[in-house]
Amino acid sequence: MISFWHVHAKDYAEEAQVHPDIEIAAIWDENEERGRKEAQMREVEYISDLEDLLNRQEIEAVVVSSPTNRHKEVMVQAAQAGKHIFTEKVLASTEEQAIVILNAVKESGVKLFVSLPRVYDGYTEAVQRLIESGELGELTQTRVRLAHNGATANWLPNHFYNKEECQGGTLIDLGCHPVYLTRLFHGMPERVTAQFGYLTKKEVEDQAIVTFGYEDGSYGVAETGFVTPHSPFTIEIHGTKGSAIYGIPDKKLIKKVSEKWEEVMIPTDKPSPFSQWIDHIQTDKGTDKNLALALDLTVLMEAAYQAEKTKSEIVINPR
Structure with missing residues (x-):
């Protein structure tokens, strides 16, 4: 260890x-x-x-x-x-x-x-299948949010607010999950913007929103924070033919492609990372798939911090 x-x-x-x-x-x-x-x-x-x-x-x-x-x-x-x-x-x-x-x-x-644990959870597989089936049509927007109250309830260790050690705040820690899931569902974006909040007045951000712009005109949103005790982990997938939502508020995946919302079966989680x-x-x-996603996550994180620092849109160079 x-x-x-x-x-x-x-x-x-x-x-x-x-x-x-x-x-x-x-x-x-x-x-x-x-x-x-x-x-x-x-x-x-x-x-x-x-x-x-x-x-x-x-x-x-x-x-x-x-x-x-x-x-x-x-x-x-x-x-x-x-x-x-x-x-x-x-x-x-x-x-x-x-x-x-x-x-x-x-x-x-x-x-x-x-x-990257949430990659291997059953709801992620179910969402991916739904997107790949084409049932929702072409993607227009994705949104993933994950937040807790680690800063306001003071249960995170103090060194989690050390900018040098962490290289950032809530985004580079908890925010990894919404970002890599957005990458998984929606692909690599063309452009990245970000906005941070400092509610607890620490050296690093305790709230963050990152937006991802795609060449086809669609966009993704990743949200995170250390300041909310009851914010549910949520996934929203919207397309030209329908929408799917997970976690609002129950741990269920539902879709709407006609007049009524329907529950979607969630498979068993895969083994832990x-x-x-x-x-x-x-x-x-x-381990190529895992490492490719991990590298993309780093690229998107670096772009998000640069976007917030410069208050500008960062273009992602294709690799």
Whole structure:
């Protein structure tokens, strides 16, 4: 385990502890006090030097939950040491850094998997099927919103508001989910704009809206925030023939393509990203789809922050 900086690090540690083929061998953390505490709780070794941990032959893979601004440094080292890598999103805060990581992974031949959990939830598959069926017609608008009250209720750790470590605020953390789902449903946009809010007066934004413009005239909206306790996770898909809505307010997907709203069956969730990563290691499967989406997420995040900073529209260059 490389760092317990991120709030999801403990979730990944729990997944590792219950997985029949995984054993936590050691922990390193840039915050030694935190790292030693986590190691003691799990009765595993704390290693104070990251290079020492990565040089251990018995360690085959690492989970990276370090500050976002250290992702490139840590993951390039891990890849060069021949360790498979599971990482918290985002892969990196800039496209340039993400490509450096991906090149190091490709050169070493290790398996890298980025935690994009809502991709594998059943409602996502159901929405994708509905779009691909053509039942809604041509897409005109998509909207995805995910928010909680981590800032106003003070349950997020203080370092989540450290701009240098996080490389942003709610958008680069919680906002990843609406952004990658928008990318999944609607494709890569042509243009990006963004607007941030600072309700709690912290160094980083606690609310954000990002809009994505497409060549065909349609648009997507991604919304997020750390300041709302009861905002439901919602997906809206609108087309020239109908609409589909998830999560307003129940965890149901409904569509309207005629006079009445109809419920759409939601399939079972796929295995968690962590479980899929282990399976990819054991079966030598490729992780290209996950990494392509993770790279697109970084591109869109970088564009959104640049758009808000410059108060302008950012054009996405096709790759």
